[in-house]
Amino acid sequence: MLLACLIAAAPADAADPVTYRLKWLCNSSTVGDLYADVHGFFAAAGLAVEVRAGGPERDAIKELELGQAQFGVASADQVIRAAAKGSPVVVIAQIFQVNPLQWIYRASRPPIDDLADLEGLTIGVTYGGNDETIMRTLLAKAGLDDRDVTLMSVRYDFTPFYRGRADLWPIYRNSQGIVIADRMTRAGEPVRFFNPADFGVRYVANSVVTHQRLLETRPDLVRRFRQALLQGWQAALDERNEAQALETIARFDPDTPPDLLARQLRVTRELVRPTAGFAIGRIDVKAWRQSEAIMRGQGLIPEPVDVLARLHGPEEP
């Protein structure tokens, strides 16, 4: 009987402790990560995962090297910069297929149907940030440079955009985008979004990363983690589970009203699972190649890093 009890208790005791560092605070962008944890997907895979919220001062890749986390979420530019400096980071899944980093603008101004329409506009960019890299790529594609537009430095608040001092303002489409669009529409100023992917710039956003050593020494642990995580994302974005998914986000993001959370979830679904039946987590190799080429072209990395060698996830067929 004692033996039976021990055997029954064994799976729980044997759960592998794992720390998973997110890129940002818990919101709709992390619904699958939270869902996998709260709804027992990790536990079922024999993992005791501690999901830690990210933030502006957090860098999952550094934590992987320091041994403070085993898995994390990082953007493509972080991965490529880290690879350029010899970091042993590898990508095991790509969550966002469409980059949520887009630009918001007032619907009252002419729509941006062509990149040449950017000429003469005042555009918000975060100097040193992803959005600067993306916008400079778009401007180069349009044959424009700094003299043809006015770039305005972006900080934490949206005042310059609200006041009309900027025409375009960078925004995370599925989180801030919903909140700001709602606020402006209620104030009688409907908005549109400018998505760089519509103009051929597919700069990869958040991906799941781990340490090369962990992949080599414990491939089974990496496989179980990835599988449980992607199952969590799949379930969270399944329309049939929408109520549970919303309830999960609301536990971690109580300040966002339920109707906005629902809209954020729907947009997140489009960015992570662009088509019904899409296998979540698939690595978009072409987009990674383009991301590296963009960074190389702008002198953000001194030489090629062969980022494709860092991709160890399910690839686009």
Place this chain on the structure above:
Amino acid sequence: MLARRTYQFLIVYAAGLALLLGLKYLAGLSDYVIPGPLLVWQTFRDVYGRYAADTLNTLSVAVLGQIVSICLATAIGILGRQTTWFGNFVKVAAYNVQAYPIVALAPIIFILLGDGFITRLVIAAMICYFPLLLVVLGVMSEPVVEIEHFYRITGRMRWQLEVKIRAFENLHKLTTVVAGSATLAMAGTIVAEFIAANAGIGYSIRIALYQSDLGKILVALFHIGISLSVYQALLEWAGARVQRRWEAAGGDVAS
């Protein structure tokens, strides 16, 4: 004084850098987490000039911010020294305002004043002002009984004289806190640049953080440390000079 301040800083900086490099090689960390000496040197060469200009820009705002905060702290300290209802009110209000963290107030300042010079100046002055105010209030509220008594019984006491006596008797304390508050003025300006500016070393640090470039941050810290050491040494020198001149004049506060 200047040489001592500078080499003391260099010792601290070198020790910090050695600690980081020790950790890097001990834990086998890549240049992404902690850059190696070669990369730090390359970064130093690449951004030295630009960061030096940024640091001077920040220092100039910090010096102005410190002057503003000294004026403000002196004015409020003089008003708050009185044991009247108004004096007490000023003191309580000044203490209460201290409770608000500047990072919470910064967005409001940003909305009211926009980005740029004035915002940096206001935030620098606010961060620097609180400790100065505490010392000025403490000094100005404490009567120097043995000297003030004479002027009171002879009917010659005026508020200006009272302020002079108390300042003179605590001159060393006041000059020390003014020199020390330079650090806070610099920190305040950097915080302001971090939140709401397009210039200065704080802004450059923000960009370096976006790029996860610790090498650039180390260069920025070097510039900040050096410039602050020089500025503090100058303040200490000026403080000592004022003190000597006042003492040479025989401490004639009534004149």
